[in-house]
Amino acid sequence: SQQGEEDPQALSIQEGENATMNCSYKTSINNLQWYRQNSGRGLVHLILIRSNEREKHSGRLRVTLDTSKKSSSLLITASRAADTASYFCATDGNSNSGYALNFGKGTSLLVTP
Amino acid sequence: NAGVTQTPKFQVLKTGQSMTLQCAQDMNHEYMSWYRQDPGMGLRLIHYSVGAGITDQGEVPNGYNVSRSTTEDFPLRLLSAAPSQTSVYFCASSLAGTGANVLTFGAGSRLTVL
Secondary structure, rough: OOOOOEEEEEEEEEEEOEEEEEEOOOOOOOOEEEEOOOOOEEEEEEEEEEEEEEEEEEEEEEEEEOOOEEEEEEEEEOOOOHHHHEEEEOEEEEEEEOOOOOOOOEEEEEEEE | OOEEEEEEEEEEEOOOOOOEEEEEEEEHHHHHHEEEEEEEOOOEEEEEEEOOOOEEEEOOOEEEEOOOOOOOOOOOOEEEOHHHHOEEEEEEEEEEOOOOOEEEEOEEEEEEEE
C-alpha cells in the first residue's frame, strides 16, 4: 500500500518564486527520501532525511521532517524553469524487508519563465 | 558507467502474449526492484531482490515473474499479458546494507497491451 501522499497534486509558480511540497505518511519510518522525475524519464534521488533529523539542506533544496505529525516538506528556493518536474516522497515504513520503498503519487511542479 | 539499463523502451503486445522486460545494472548493487507507474497511482512495487537467488513480492506481484541469477540482471516476465498491465515500468537498484535504500532508476519501459 502507498505510504506517502504528496500535497498539492499540482503547483504552478513563476521563476524566482519558492515552491513548497508536502508529504504525509502513515507508519513509522527510518528515513524519508525525495525524488524528481522529469517528463518521460526515470526518477532521480534528490535528498534523504533520517527519522532523527528535523531539517536538511542541499543547494536550493530544504527538507523538513516532523515525525510526530508524520509529515515532511520539500522547499525549492528561487525556482527555475528547469525545476519543472514531478516530485515524489518515498518512505521505508511498512516494509518487511527493510528495503522496499513506498512512493506517493507525486506533486507536479510547473515553473514558468 | 551506464547505471541502470532497461530494454525495450517501448513495446506493444496483444492480450495473452508473453514478454520479458530486461534490466541490467553495472554498479554492483545488491538490491534491485521493479515498479510500475500508472496515472494517478504513483509508483507501485512489483517485485524486488536483495541479492542473486533471492526474490520477493511487492505490492502488486500478480501476473509478473522475476528471477535473479546474477547480481547484474533482474528481468521481469509477463507470462500472459493483460490490458491492465499497460503501464510504464521502472527498474531501480541500490547498495544494500547502508541503512538507507537510495535508488538509482532506469529510464523506463512503456508497455501497451491491446
